[in-house]
């Protein structure tokens with residue numbers, strides 16, 4: 001898609017509101033805001049606006065409204081569903097990047113809360129929490145680039161959901177610039193507040209379709225001084241789920257991660273880092289982590305549990321991390337999968353969720369479907385299995401030209417969505433809908449759900465200013 005023209009008068013008006021460095025229309029300067037992390041999508045924009053204060057965000061939104069310009073909010077641009085870039089469903093929007101709104105505002109170690117500008121990079125928030133001997137548990141591969149506002153807008157999950165919940169569970173307050181430019185201050189610092197509707201929840205996971213999040217207040221936790229990790233080998237996904245059930249009970253709720261990796265994915269991890277060696281030799285790998293801030297002998301707990309599960313032959317091979325470096329090496333395998341796939345080029349990428357007990361059926365049915373109907377394509381199954389979340393991805397044969405692979409990928413994606421839906425699952429466990437899943441999202445909606453979603457959008461953004469084409473098709477936005 002090409003960048004549409006924008007008149008010098010409009011650029012001058014925007015520059016007047018946002019000052020030097022606040023408006024970019026130069027194609028080279030805009031390039032990094034127009035492509036997604038995976039390299040799958042490129043978009044276009046009239047301009048990239050970079051407000052440096054909440055007042056400037058308000059001014060930019062008001063001006064865009066007056067000029068009839070639609071807005072795409074953008075955080076770290078690490079989303080995987082083209083929510084923060086216009087891939088051609090509408091065209092002619094401006095991107096508002098939050099990158100200059102990046103201050104930690106306040107850490108309240110007694111209240112166990114931290115308030116920050118929405119453009120703060122997640123890693124900086126985690127570091128600021130750690131400086132107060134606290135933990136902000138949201139953890140994902142993109143944490144060095146994604147922003148807390150983007151995490152809120154996409155209700156990010158990650159590896160610690162099992163213990164601490166998703167972004168939705170970790171946020172106590174939000175500040176949002178509404179589509180008419182007015183500021184909604186939803187900060188109270190309160191953990192319990194039952195005064196009517198919990199409005200912040202509307203904006204969490206809304207993917208920038210209801211307003212621009214400018215500030216976020218998150219929950220902190222005591223920093224776990226003790227962490228134990230083990231990398232396990234198992235015969236099957238069925239055994240992995242049986243192991244999960246047992247681990248949950250045996251770990252006294254101290255389990256903070258339970259990641260599952262089909263052994264076939266190891267080649268992908270090695271694409272990200274060729275030095276990676278699988279710690280175990282088995283069809284299914286599980287990375288398990290226990291953590292605690294209290295003086296509990298986690299290692300003894302883990303050893304007891306492993307002795308029992310090995311005796312029952314649930315686990316056939318196990319390596320316990322002997323150092324922080326070895327634990328990081330285990331995680332490098334898990335995190336290398338996403339990077340390795342991106343390096344391999346175009347592929348079908350899903351983040352499905354089903355009931356935890358249905359994970360073996362999901363993986364088995366999806367593998368059979370690919371082998372039967374798309375021979376030569378390579379199935380990959382891994383994910384945050386403790387949350388029922390499986391990334392079932394499918395790589396095209398290396399000799400298939402990319403346009404052919406993309407065309408076939410549409411049918412493969414639809415088939416995988418059908419399998420998850422038939423099991424009562426979701427087509428998006430954590431990455432969201434964005435633009436790439438917009439049609440599938442609407443196709444799977446009941447009429448009542450559709451009416452409620454449309455009414456909410458119409459009430460908050462009646463002119464369809466915010467992120468058109470994301471979640472809603474343009475016609476749905478304006479109806």
Ligand SMILES: Cc1cc2nc3c(=O)[nH]c(=O)nc-3n(C[C@H](O)[C@H](O)[C@H](O)COP(=O)(O)OP(=O)(O)OC[C@H]3O[C@@H](n4cnc5c(N)ncnc54)[C@H](O)[C@@H]3O)c2cc1C
Pocket residue numbers: 037072073074075076077078079080082083084098118119139140141142145146147148149150151152153154155156157158159207208209211212213214338339430431434467470
């Ligand atoms: C290597 C890698 C690993 C990942 N792992 C995970 C994972 O484990 N779990 C997970 O959930 N996701 C994961 N993701 C996806 C992505 O990192 C997350 O969805 C992240 O939360 C997006 O944050 P962002 O700041 O990059 O948002 P962006 O990509 O910039 O935007 C995402 C959406 O939020 C909207 N938005 C952004 N900022 C704002 C704002 N301030 N106000 C209103 N709307 C806004 C955008 O319009 C868009 O719709 C991963 C991505 C990568 C590249």
